[in-house]
Amino acid sequence: MRILPGFEPFSFQGKGDEGVLLIHGFTGSTTSIREWGEYLAKSGYHVESPRLSGHGTRWQDVNRYRVEDWLLDVEDAYHLLKSRVRTMYVAGLSMGGLLALAMAEEHPEIKAIVLVNHALEFYPHPLLPLVPILRFVLPSVPAISSDIKDPNIREIAYDRTPVNGVYQVRRLQKMVSERLSQITQPLLIFKSREDHVLPVSNVEKTISRVSSSVKEVIWLENSYHVATQDYDKHIIFERSVEFLKRIGGHHG
Template sequence: MQILEGAEPIHSAGVGERADTAVLLMHGMTSSPQMVRPVAEHLAEQGFTVSAPLLPGHGTRWQDMARTRYADWLAATVTAAEQLRAGHRTVVCFGLSLGGALVTDVAAHRPDLVDGLVLVNPAFAATDWRLRVIPTLKHVVPVAQGLADDILREGPPRELAYKWTPLRAFDSFTEQWPRLVRELPQVRQPVLLMRSRHDKIVPPLSAETFLAEVGSTDVTVQWLEESAHVATLDHDGDSLIAATLDFVDKVARGD
């Protein structure tokens, strides 16, 4: 299928002293690499190797996503991490929302692939009552209203994502949450967790659950006071990028 303009994967080879450090950036559900592009481009400008793949079923039309499941997205994330590890000494994984859960899953099961995690509003739990009916509703209704564009800042760029959320695909993710939480103690890499104060998509419970269960003893929490869910495109974008850059440098140095 034809990829939507702006939703293309992002890949950039590193240059100079930082070229041996790679950053894998994973986008959120129904979205595309466009949501992490500002971070990817800045890291590339600083000399890091950067890869922001397009998850299966994303960046084209929602009907394509409806045929994919969490296992497909996880497999794509593992493959991307393996490719980076093959040619780089250090690999840091950055993930927003679904992307955050995916890179955390990889860190738990393939610690050889991940040296550090940057998580922005990762999804591991929720309190919305509607989640309880999705396992039944998905057999009757194919889609629900989209999750895109939770951004406080007015004007472009807006998030490039589907207007509809395929319910079978979405449910394949939420049904993984109990397993992901059980396995959080296996995550022992350094973590930078960034939380948006005005997130309307992922509730505080998700980050609180992560912090209570993660096995790492090196976890830094940074609040994004003027941002909603898609913090990479919101008011705190510059501070998010700066914090990510500092963290990647820290992991690369082995601090």
Template sequence: MPVLPGAEPYRHEGGEVGVLLCHGFTGSPQSLRPWAEYLAERGLTVSLPLLPGHGTRWEDMQLTTWHDWYAEVDRALRELLASCERVFVFGLSMGGALALRLAAKYGDAVQGLVLVNPGNKVHGLAAHALPVVRHFVRSTNGIASDIAKEGAAEIGYDRVPLHAAHSLRRLFQTVDAELPQVTQPVVVLHSTQDHVVPPADTARILSRISSTDVKEILLEQSYHVATLDHDAERIFEESWAFLCRLAPEAVGEKGSTSSG
């Protein structure tokens, strides 16, 4: 299936500091594209892959699992590590969970994390029914475009495939067990009004990671897809300040004109 217009992966060849961005469940790189371009304009090497089963049609996602999604960000991270001196991982929603797993697995090779409304659990009674229900019901209502800003929209599926939702639950359980292995500096930005991921997920993550350099920021004007919402610029600026503090050489890379 062809990729939906706007949902394509993004890559920019910049300097020695690299950033991997991980998009969310049923979403696409479009939700993080403005963030990726903001970082690219400052001379960084940026990778924003399209996760398998995403960016086409929800039926394609039925055939994938969290192992496929994680394998793609793992591949992209290895690619960045081969070409950059320092690498950071940023993620939105499920992308936050993928970022945390990369941090747990790669240790010091990942220099820091920026997480926006990271997911930690599939909530509600329905979650416990997923192992059985998914064999009888193919999909349920979508979760895309939870955005407060008028006129803004996320390119994502209008249906959630239940096989994939079951696998998402498995991913969250796996990552939750690995959170104590996360020691890197972390910035977590989460919306006070989020109709997809509750504040309890952020609280759980912060209570279980072993990081000592942690900054928590509340986003009061945005819903779940905050990277396309009223607080987008704040997210971008906070992430840039984080990079400049931990990788001062990133500032020197600003102004690079290479593109990809």
């Protein structure tokens, strides 16, 4: 199976014994978080970033998979990373952030969580309640990709949004939401003030329901949804490393 350029999984070697599982978003690619991963690796962290099932081939393939497949993808990457580090962190963009929360719920040994514009809930839409039925008759809708303020950057992502994929994300949202109170790890959330894909209400809904004693929010003033490729990306890179070093101890 040929994987489209930009969707390939990546793995970076760090210098110490700490690792970050880094997860891309729905219909997106690992390119959206690759520069972040490179920055983490240069800062001493081992990094593992899987390609989620159905991504990197054609959009129709996303409709063939379920949320359980995506959870297996990140679980496999987690164990691969865990085999070479002692301390684990998890981070993600959009649905990748939702999967990061799911991993933190499942693995309390994960030491901290970093989210960028995570997909706890969608914007209200009259068709959303119909998605469980629509997915059988409507394969896709227009794309939600490349919500980037910088006009010189284009996200590598599918040009259609698979409807059964949306249904699976909704299932994941419900699964994660029901267990949010189980999360006790330190949590850092980056949120764009202007995000045309996911609402800012996701921040308060997450912060108010997790049981973490450390809960921090950094607002991004000059980026849209794919902030890891936008004007504020270096804020994400630098502040996430500062946060992880504060939680885990400075690298020698």
